[in-house]
Amino acid sequence: MGKLLDKIEIPQDRYEVRLSGSGGQGMILAAVILGEAIGGGDGRNVVQSQSYGPEARGGASKSDVVISSNEIYYPKAMKLDMLLAMTQESMDKYYEDLKEGGTLIIDSTLVTHVPTENYYGLPFTRLAREEAGHVMVANVIALAAIGAITGVVSREALTESVLSRAPRGTEEKNRKAVEIGWREGLKLKK
Amino acid sequence: MAATTEKQRSDAILTYLRPRKKFPSVWCAGCGNGIVMSALVRAIDNLKLDKNEVIMVSGIGCTSRMPVYLDFNSLHTTHGRALAFATGAKFAQPKMKVIVVTGDGDSLAIGGNHFIHACRRNIDITCILINNHIYGMTGGQGSPTTPAGSFSTTTPYGNSEKAFDPCALAQAAGATFVARHTVHHAPQLEKIIMQAIEHRGFSLVEAISNCHTYYGRLNKSGDAVAMIKSFKERAVPVSKAKDMPAEELVGKFVVGNLYENTVKTEFCDEYQKMVDMLAARK
Amino acid sequence: MAEHKRKLMQGNIACVQGAIYAGMRFFAGYPITPSTEVAEGSARELPKIGGRFIQMEDEIASIAAVIAASVTGKKSMTATSGPGFSLMLENIGYAYITETPCVIVNVQRGGPSTGLPTKVSQSDTMQARWGTHGDYTAIAVAPSSVGDTITETIRAFNLAERFRTPVTILLDEVIGHMREMVTLPEPGQYPILDRVKPTVPPDKFEPFAMTANLVSPMPAYGEGYRYNVTGLTHDTMGFATNRADEIWPKLDKLKNKIEHYTDEIAKLRVEMMDDAEIAYISYGTVARTSLQAASIARTAGVKVGSIQLYTIWPFPDKQLLELCARCKKVIVGELNMGQIVHEVKRVLPRDIEVHTVQRYDGEILTPLQLLKKLEEVM
Numbered sequence: 001m002g003k004l005l006d007k008i009e010i011p012q013d014r015y016e017v018r019l020s021g022s023g024g025q026g027m028i029l030a031a032v033i034l035g036e037a038i039g040g041g042d043g044r045n046v047v048q049s050q051s052y053g054p055e056a057r058g059g060a061s062k063s064d065v066v067i068s069s070n071e072i073y074y075p076k077a078m079k080l081d082m083l084l085a086m087t088q089e090s091m092d093k094y095y096e097d098l099k100e101g102g103t104l105i106i107d108s109t110l111v112t113h114v115p116t117e118n119y120y121g122l123p124f125t126r127l128a129r130e131e132a133g134h135v136m137v138a139n140v141i142a143l144a145a146i147g148a149i150t151g152v153v154s155r156e157a158l159t160e161s162v163l164s165r166a167p168r169g170t171e172e173k174n175r176k177a178v179e180i181g182w183r184e185g186l187k188l189k190k
Numbered sequence: 191m192a193a194t195t196e197k198q199r200s201d202a203i204l205t206y207l208r209p210r211k212k213f214p215s216v217w218c219a220g221c222g223n224g225i226v227m228s229a230l231v232r233a234i235d236n237l238k239l240d241k242n243e244v245i246m247v248s249g250i251g252c253t254s255r256m257p258v259y260l261d262f263n264s265l266h267t268t269h270g271r272a273l274a275f276a277t278g279a280k281f282a283q284p285k286m287k288v289i290v291v292t293g294d295g296d297s298l299a300i301g302g303n304h305f306i307h308a309c310r311r312n313i314d315i316t317c318i319l320i321n322n323h324i325y326g327m328t329g330g331q332g333s334p335t336t337p338a339g340s341f342s343t344t345t346p347y348g349n350s351e352k353a354f355d356p357c358a359l360a361q362a363a364g365a366t367f368v369a370r371h372t373v374h375h376a377p378q379l380e381k382i383i384m385q386a387i388e389h390r391g392f393s394l395v396e397a398i399s400n401c402h403t404y405y406g407r408l409n410k411s412g413d414a415v416a417m418i419k420s421f422k423e424r425a426v427p428v429s430k431a432k433d434m435p436a437e438e439l440v441g442k443f444v445v446g447n448l449y450e451n452t453v454k455t456e457f458c459d460e461y462q463k464m465v466d467m468l469a470a471r472k
Numbered sequence: 473m474a475e476h477k478r479k480l481m482q483g484n485i486a487c488v489q490g491a492i493y494a495g496m497r498f499f500a501g502y503p504i505t506p507s508t509e510v511a512e513g514s515a516r517e518l519p520k521i522g523g524r525f526i527q528m529e530d531e532i533a534s535i536a537a538v539i540a541a542s543v544t545g546k547k548s549m550t551a552t553s554g555p556g557f558s559l560m561l562e563n564i565g566y567a568y569i570t571e572t573p574c575v576i577v578n579v580q581r582g583g584p585s586t587g588l589p590t591k592v593s594q595s596d597t598m599q600a601r602w603g604t605h606g607d608y609t610a611i612a613v614a615p616s617s618v619g620d621t622i623t624e625t626i627r628a629f630n631l632a633e634r635f636r637t638p639v640t641i642l643l644d645e646v647i648g649h650m651r652e653m654v655t656l657p658e659p660g661q662y663p664i665l666d667r668v669k670p671t672v673p674p675d676k677f678e679p680f681a682m683t684a685n686l687v688s689p690m691p692a693y694g695e696g697y698r699y700n701v702t703g704l705t706h707d708t709m710g711f712a713t714n715r716a717d718e719i720w721p722k723l724d725k726l727k728n729k730i731e732h733y734t735d736e737i738a739k740l741r742v743e744m745m746d747d748a749e750i751a752y753i754s755y756g757t758v759a760r761t762s763l764q765a766a767s768i769a770r771t772a773g774v775k776v777g778s779i780q781l782y783t784i785w786p787f788p789d790k791q792l793l794e795l796c797a798r799c800k801k802v803i804v805g806e807l808n809m810g811q812i813v814h815e816v817k818r819v820l821p822r823d824i825e826v827h828t829v830q831r832y833d834g835e836i837l838t839p840l841q842l843l844k845k846l847e848e849v850m
Binding site for chain 2: 500520522526528529530532540543545562563566698699701704709
């Protein structure tokens with residue numbers, strides 16, 4: 001047979017993002033922030049999901065965000081448009097889920113082997129530690145870089161979403177993190 | 191005004207029986223359950239509780255049929271779960287008086303977990319535990335209060351297990367009113383049930399009762415009269431018991447008000463404080 | 473009004489929001505993955521509106537407290553997952569026989585036993601229908617999105633109140649844990665049903681009276697109708713009976729008060745079925761895979777549609793038969809070894825081929841799996 005699968009067209013109305021790293025790097029929170037920024041900003045539909053369980057504590061951790069202007073049927077990622085890999089392990093585990101020509105963004109502080117020439121590398125963890133003042137905001141820096149590189153979210157919507165989730169007293173650190181990420185992302189985009 | 195006559199008093203008590211419920215009851219002639227029911231109704235009558243504001247909850251077993259005969263809001267539930275249902279009823283409607291009638295198997299075996307947690311919460315429920323040391327409704331099997339060595343249909347050569355002391359258990363678990371009497375002591379039973387209902391918090395009244403049909407027959411304890419008489423002989427007031435050595439108390443029932451704590455706060459009150467605090471924040 | 477703007481919300485939290493909108497004022501539960509957020513959300517929200525939340529010592533106690541609270545007049549709910557649902561079943565039977573409205577949320581995970589606590593499943597579908605012992609008819613609904621979870625929870629409460637019966641919401645781990653954009657409903661946007669109260673004086677009151685629609689008016693404890701509630705099979709006065717002429721009508725009532733209204737309870741979503749020769753039939757999370765697969769297959773010109781069951785029980789026989797009248801084949805996708813497919817086979821005529829796609833490894837069916845099956849049966 002094989003006829004049907006050869007003839008079908010894969011839907012183009014979805015944009016699928018995976019944020020991956022290790023447990024504790026705040027990938028699920030980052031996905032929630034991204035989802036809120038996109039869904040709350042311009043009314044697009046968003047589905048955010050994650051893998052639960054022991055994976056949430058160490059090991060590879062991932063959270064997916066599916067974005068569409070139409071109703072989102074299948075709630076999980078089918079073929080990723082964008083993959084953020086914050087660790088080598090998550091890079092190795094999820095690279096095959098990225099579609100051809102998809103956007104790969106890595107934390108160059110921790111990912112050393114990338115199986116393609118075609119990627120964006122930024123030292124999110126180092127920038128967080130050295131410039132933003134806390135390693136905890138590496139996820140926010142990465143989110144801002146994603147926004148700047150892909151245009152999937154506006155800077156205003158992302159900033160608002162980040163600040164609405166930031167614990168009291170960390171607002172400035174988080175605002176700074178968005179600034180750094182956006183600046184570095186724009187540099188690479190050129 | 192002249193004192194109430196015995197006739198008037200009896201007539202008043204009879205109004206607590208359900209007018210439309212078909213009698214006789216399921217209990218064997220001579221069962222102590224009737225004495226406890228009478229003491230309970232008299233206690234409620236003394237307190238002049240509004241029948242509409244009393245919820246009587248029970249599980250499964252002989253004693254658990256009691257609420258069905260009485261003219262209150264009655265909830266005859268599943269085996270062992272009376273206190274869990276009662277917790278829901280009381281917490282949902284804290285203004286209601288919630289009284290649980292249960293047996294030793296119902297409350298201490300299958301319902302043991304609910305028993306300790308109701309005590310722990312110190313929720314304002316009065317639990318009347320009629321302890322006849324055996325499963326009556328299913329025909330005489332051993333229960334968590336069957337004394338070591340005693341006979342039942344599931345301990346045909348004598349009980350290898352040890353018995354619970356429900357009052358000690360309740361106190362340890364956090365109940366704030368604990369009392370015990372026997373069906374020989376009907377007026378005293380009435381009095382401690384009154385006190386238990388008036389107490390704000392979890393109150394336990396253990397009523398030692400007779401199952402002559404099974405326990406009495408299998409353990410050669412005689413008929414209802416003989417068993418109830420033996421309760422008189424075996425009952426030791428708590429004031430006297432505290433000076434007695436433990437070995438002298440073997441086979442005895444320490445009766446009276448065993449424990450009371452009026453300092454510990456009640457669960458529904460505590461929750462209401464939180465609700466009020468949240469409302470004030472708005 | 474800020475409360476009503478669009479927000480990203482988790483399925484389990486949407487369930488709490490729907491329940492509160494429907495009038496839930498009492499929740500009793502016990503922590504269990506993947507349902508725990510329903511309890512946590514209720515613990516946060518209920519005291520703010522004068523409601524009551526209690527964490528009980530186990531699931532048996534939780535459903536007991538819920539039933540008792542409902543008898544005292546509060547709209548009540550509990551939430552659990554497979555192991556807890558199994559523990560609740562005896563008392564759910566008590567709710568059936570005592571005709572006590574309440575809502576039970578089962579956020580399904582893989583089983584049997586402890587199974588797959590963090591992984592999705594639809595293997596409690598039959599349990600929701602037949603779980604407790606004895607004869608009765610059950611209502612169960614199955615949302616497939618976070619938005620659905622709000623509306624189906626409201627519907628579950630309305631059905632419980634309307635028919636005086638427990639209603640099960642079959643959520644699953646994927647919907648319970650995922651987040652989607654939703655707008656909370658405005659007051660008045662959805663109708664809210666409350667149980668019918670008696671109008672006769674207490675001395676004329678028959679708590680389990682046979683009425684025209686078989687649903688007996690239900691007062692709350694404390695309103696002056698001191699009646700008996702028992703798990704024993706009872707007469708119309710609520711007292712235990714062994715008489716055949718009282719047992720038959722009581723049990724028939726439990727069945728007919730629901731089955732006579734199957735059309736009213738049935739809810740299906742039908743997409744791309746106008747000219748469909750093949751139909752995907754599914755519910756819950758899998759309905760979304762079916763929609764995805766059908767819409768992809770349509771790009772290749774295949775006449776395939778999707779029928780989604782929102783009402784699982786009572787099974788919508790008539791509706792499914794009508795919808796499939798022009799189909800030659802159906803494909804039933806489920807996250808179990810085959811449960812609702814038996815109902816589909818029972819309902820559809822022999823000349824319609826019934827195919828299945830099943831998955832029970834803790835992951836959801838993918839569009840590719842459904843497309844492959846479609847290709848195979850075409």
